[in-house]
Amino acid sequence: MKSLLTASALATALATALLLGTTLPVQAADTTEPAASKPIVDDQTITSAIQAALQGDQALAGAQIQVETTSGVVKLWGSASQAAKAKAIDLAWRVQGVKEVREAIQVQN
Numbered sequence: 360m361k362s363l364l365t366a367s368a369l370a371t372a373l374a375t376a377l378l379l380g381t382t383l384p385v386q387a388a389d390t391t392e393p394a395a396s397k398p399i400v401d402d403q404t405i406t407s408a409i410q411a412a413l414q415g416d417q418a419l420a421g422a423q424i425q426v427e428t429t430s431g432v433v434k435l436w437g438s439a440s441q442a443a444k445a446k447a448i449d450l451a452w453r454v455q456g457v458k459e460v461r462e463a464i465q466v467q468n
Contacts, residue, residue, distance in 0.1 A: 400456025402428040409433060409457075412450040419443050424464060426451070431458035438465045 406428045413419050413426070422439035424447050433451050444464045451460045 405456045408454045409451050433460045436463040438467050
């Protein structure tokens with residue numbers, strides 16, 4: 360009975376609004392994913408993933424690159440060739456959770 364009254368009241372309100380040319384406030388459907396289904400990537404996980412990527416890439420064998428992450432912002436510093444520097448920056452951006460990459464890598468010849 361209660362749902363019938365609610366449906367009737369809603370129909371009346373909609374009909375009245377249409378006749379008067381007014382609008383009714385409408386709450387948008389929540390289309391965001393539940394927090395539990397979103398992956399949470401902490402800074403240490405980001406740093407570890409980047410370090411593993413850097414160590415696993417043969418193009419970076421002679422590079423001396425350090426990694427630090429704070430709130431998803433990655434800082435790369437050290438020394439490397441120009442090509443290794445570009446590769447390290449690219450690898451850092453590929454890690455999930457990275458919001459920004461800042462670098463202070465000195466280029467060696």
